[in-house]
Amino acid sequence: MSMVAKLLLLVVVSSVFICLVPVSADGDLPTPLNDEVLGLIVFKSALEDPTAALASWSETDATACGWAHVECDPATSHVLRLYLDSLSLSGPLPRGLDRLPYLESLSISNNNLSGLLPAGLSLLPRLHSLDLSRNAFSGRLPQDLGNITNLRSLDLSSNSLSGPIPDSLFSAATCSSLRYLSLAENRLEGPIPSTLSRCFFLLHLNLSDNQLSGSPPSVLWSLSRLRALDLSRNYFSGSLHEAVANLHNLKNLDLSSNYFSGPIPVGIGLCPHLTSLDMSHNSFDAPLPDSIKWLASLTFLSLSNNQLSGDLPAWIGNMTALQHLDLSSNQLTGSLPASLDHLKELNYLSFADNMLAGPIPDSAAECTKLSQLWLKKNRLSGSIPQALFDLGLEVLDLSSNELTGIIPPGSARMSETLHSLDLSDNRLSGTIPPEMALYFNLRYLNLSWNDLRTQLPPELGYFHNLTVLDLRSSALYGPVPGELCDSGGLAVLQLDSNSLSGPIPEEIGNCSSLYLLSLSHNSLNSSIPASMARLKKLEILNLEFNNLSGEIPQLLGGLDNLLAVNISHNRLIGRLPTGGVFQSLDQSALQGNLGLCTPLVTEPCKMNVPKPLVLDPNAYPHGNGGTLVTVATPVIPRHKKFLSVSAIVAISAALVIVLGVLVVTLLNISARRRIGLLENALESICSSSTRSGSPAVGKMVLFGPRSNLRSEDLFGGAESLLSKASEIGRGVFGTVYKASVGEGRIMAIKKLLTSNIIQYHDDFDREVRILGKARHPNVMPLKGYYWTPQLQLLISDYAPHGCLHSRLHENSGSMPPLSWADRFNIALGTAKGLAYLHQSFRPPIIHYNIKPSNILLDESCSPRISDFGLARLLPKLDNHIISSRFQSAMGYMAPELACQSLRINEKCDVYGFGVLILELVTGRKPVQYGDDDVVILIDQVRVLLEQGNVLDCVDSRMGEFPEEEVLPVLKLGLVCTSQIPSSRPSMAEVVQILQVIKTPVIERMEAF
Known part of the structure; x- marks a missing residue:
């Protein structure tokens, strides 16, 4: 080193030391x-x-x-x-x-x-x-x-x-x-x-929520001092070793949501200090080991969603410390033990979705601290014990059993606590107890699919907090009481498939919170009340198969939130309302009426108006007055040419339509400009705030193992990255860009629409991390995200081979049409991906927006599901957001998605998948607009199937195809698109069905 360099180094070091050593209070001597x-x-x-x-x-x-x-x-x-x-x-x-x-x-x-x-x-x-x-x-x-x-x-x-x-x-x-x-x-x-x-x-060892795999090493069971072990939500597999008994100091054991199989080891009962045991969502089989009864300190036991078999053991009632017991979704048989009355501390009990038979024992009512009781989807019989209704239950679900007898009257204690009561799909009879009107905290009441054979009691209007009332297919008769809407809080009212008669009450307009009103398949008569126009939140209206007559009130056209209407098979006449959804209804929603004025139906148009009154000037030629007469059409005076009233009306209507189209077009252009200006302004704000060093610096979080994507490739440059990226698509949640990052790697960047997205970073981070855990061959993994209060980006791999929608409907000729083998593999892969999202996460990840544009294809035409679970980023999945966010999914959207208060679950994705496989087979879009009509793919396939010509709709571009596979796939699509969610299979069942369809016939016969 030269002398000059040494001097410069000394100066720099001295300067740094002076900067870091403060001067003393008197300003003279520095303090070290x-x-x-x-x-x-x-x-x-x-x-x-x-x-x-x-x-x-x-x-x-x-x-x-x-x-x-x-x-x-x-x-x-x-x-x-x-x-x-x-x-x-x-x-x-x-x-x-x-x-x-x-x-x-x-x-x-x-x-x-x-x-x-x-x-x-x-x-x-x-x-x-x-x-x-x-x-x-x-x-x-x-x-x-x-x-x-x-x-x-x-x-x-x-x-x-x-x-x-x-x-x-x-x-x-x-x-x-x-x-x-x-x-x-x-x-x-x-x-x-x-x-x-x-x-x-x-x-204490917690390795949960990772991607760890393999069988837990035997050395794990040698950690005899362990008090808590959590391996949940990983990919561990294989059977558990009996050496688990060595963990005799264990208090909490959580092995849930893995792939463990085989029997539950007997040695688990040799951990006497266990207070919490969760082995749910695995593949454990065989009967429950009797050793579990030795766990006298156990307060939490969950073995749900396994394949446990054998009779429900009687000793389960002797585990007196239990507060939470969940054995649901297994294959348990036998009956409910009478010893349940020993479970005095029990707060939660679920034996749902098994094969239990016999009566509900009266001893169950001795569980005085019980707040939730789930016994649905079994084979229970007999009557409902009256004593159950004396408990302080919050949730009681006995649906889908074989229960008979009457519905017990309520008790004062239950009236204060009960929030949800589901007795549907049984064989109950008798009246709806008037005492139930005292359940002032009840929000969900489902008595559908029973044999009540009674009238609707007016006391139902006393349910001031009731949100959902489902009484479908319950053999009800008599009028619909106007008192139903006295509370004003009812959001879902389903009275389909009964024998109700009389008019729809005018008081229906008092149900101001209704999202879903379904009165189909009854004997209701008279006209549709105009008061229904006050139901401003109404989204689904089903009135088909009744005896309603007269004209539809024009005021119903002002229901802006209305998404679906079915008024078919009545005796309605006249013009449809001029606004709202009525101008875009398909034929199936209108057919079977006397004479609606629309080109979508074949019946002659009938108007319920009197014939015009005119003066006939030819009756008295001398001008001494005229006679008032009634004629079929207006009479035009001689020597004068005037337009008829109908012509004036037609011209006026045409002018109004033209002006309306112009106004809507101008508003759309203006809105698009405002959105573009807003996006540019947000990006400018974000860029300037980053340059100025303000606190709103973005946070880059990257997920994914074995990824060569580095935070350095993106951090601090999100805005510049978007500025040079190319837009490749727009969706309901935002815009997707193709961007180059790092060493020439191409990624897909989704810029979220900030409107209605959760605004707090911790909440956003938590939900995106859950989505980031999804790792499956048929799911496009989320690689990370970028966040500021003004800008949120989601990062994933780029799919160079495009999406299924492009291959089906926008094929330019550069690529051959999809063969049947390709289409079947796409259907099977998509089903496997959805089944994974539904089964591997609790709560399950629901896509909400299954359609071909969200199915990406790789070079071998294997599907990858994208944009899954983005509804989790909404602060609240309410009806307004759903109706605005998912309009682009029209044709794929399950009917229940339009109603917040319905129990939305995985069956929404099953509906969208059903439409998707119909689209795969036919090559046609779910909704096709012609010059004079609208064709709904589901209805078209169903009609052709009933006529025996369903193979006529198969896409001819894919060449030869095996009928023994195509026909059952079409039928599966129709089953998946059932209007009743409970009638649709689960995605796991869909995967099994598709695998059976693909199995050669000879192998199937050998299997049987």
Whole structure:
């Protein structure tokens, strides 16, 4: 080094020292800077601190003991603990902590820290507790974490850490002191390292919500001091070893949502201290081991969604400490044990979806603390015990059984607590007890599919909080009482398939909260009341198959939220209302009436108006007055040419239509311009705020194992990335761009519409992380996201081969048409992807928007489902958002999606999938608009099937096809699109059906 270079280096070092060494109070002599203060100042300087939480940290202080969030040893003034939780800090984990040799506890959880976990944390020799949970750290676990010799507690949960768990993490040095370890909610993969056996003193181990796989190593069962073990929501498989009995100190065991199979090990009963056992959502089979009855301390037991068989054991009633018992969705047989009355502490009980038979024992009513009872989908018989209605239940679901007898009258206690009552699909008879009117907290009441044979009691109007009333197919007769709408809170009213008669009451207009009104398949007569025009929230109106007559009130055209109407098979006449959905109804919603004025029906148009009154000038030629006569048509005076009244009306209507079209066109152009200006303004604001260093700096979070995408490729450049990206599509949630990142890698960037998206980062982060966990060959994985309050981006792989919609409907000729083999594989792969989303997550991920444009194809035509679960990003899935967000899915949208208060579940996706496979087979869009009519694909296929000509609608472009496969696939599509959600199969059942269809006939016969 030359002399000049040495002098320059000395000047720089001196300058840095002068900057870091504060001047004393008198301004003369500098005070040496405390080494710990220096380290914390360096640490602070690299962080973004938007709330100024670290404002008290000043380099002029001699020690850090007076600073916020810092705790010192009062004797030595050494920093012992740093508590920086929930301070909105962002940036990478800075250096400087190595200057704190006495640090014992470091907690920086629930912030926005990102980047890799730095090496060097092992340089803190006295560190006992390290908590970096709920941040956005990514990459692999540092190898030197296992060198922190005194570490007792390590929490790295809720980050984006990926790769395998290193063997070095469980070094002998670390394991000698480690008591608590949580790596939950990351992207870790691979097996559990065998070196875990060294951590003999470990008390708490949480590896849940990762992608760990394989069979848990036998060394795991050697950790005999464990108090809590959580391996839930991973990909572990195989059977459990009987060595689980070695965990005799275990209190909490959670193995749910994995792929474990085989019998539940008998050794589980040798863990006498267990208080919580969750093995739900696996594939355990065989009967329940009797050893479980030895778990006298068990308060929580969930074995739901397995394949357990055999009779429900009687000893289940002797587990007196149980508060939560869930054995639903298995294959259990036998009857409910009479010993249920011993479960005095039980709060939640579910035996739903099994094959239990026999009566409901009266002893069940002895569970006096019970608040939820689920016994649906069994084969229970006999009457409902009256004593059940004396409990303080909040939820009672006995639906889909074989129960008989009457509905018990209510009790004062239940009237205060009951929120949901479902007795549907049984054989109940008798009246609806008037005492039920006292259930003032009841929100959901379903008595459908019974044999009540009674009239609707007017007391139903006393349900002031009732939201859903379902009395379909219950053999009801008599009039519809006007008192039904006295409360004004009813949102869903379903009275279909009964024998109700008389007019629809005028009081129906008082049901101001109605979203769904369904009165079809009854004997209602008279006209449709004009008061129905007051139902401003109404979205679905079903009045088909009644005896309604007269004209439809024109005021109904003002129901702007109305999405679906069916008035077919009545005796209605006259013009349809001029506004709203009535001008776009298909033929099936109108047919079977006497004479509606529309080209969609073949019946002659009839008008319910008197013939015009005119003066005939020819009756008295001498002008001595005229006679008032009634004629069929207006009489035109001689020698004068005037337009008829009908011609004037027609011309006026034409002018109004032309003006309306012009106004709507101008409004659309204006709206598009405003949206474009708004997007540009938001991007400009985001760009300027980033340049100016304002607090609204974006946060980049990346998911996904084995990904070569780095945060450096995107961080700080989201706006510039969009500016050079090319738009490839627009959807209901935002715009999709094709963008190049990193070393020429192409990604798909979805810029979300910020309107109605959840605005708090923690909520957004939580929901997107759940979506990011989806990893399946037929699901397009979410790679990460970018977030600011003004701009949210979702990052995923780019699909160069486009989407199914393009291959079906926009084929330019460069690619051959899809063959039947391709189409069947697309249907099967899509079904598998949806089944995975429904079964592997709790609550299940529901797509809500299944259609060909959301099915991406790879080079081998394998499907990848995209845009799944984006409705989770809405603050509330209400009717307004659904109706506006999913208009582009018209034809694919399940009917119940238009009503918030219906129990929306996975069956919505089944409906969309049914439409999709009909589209795959026929090559036709679900709704086709002609010059004079609208063709609904579902109705078209159903009619052709009934006529025996369904193969006529098969897409001819795919060439030869096997009829023995195509025909059952078409029938499956119609079953999936049933109007009744409960009649649709689950996606897991759809996968099984498709696999059976593909199996050669010879193999099927051999199987039987």
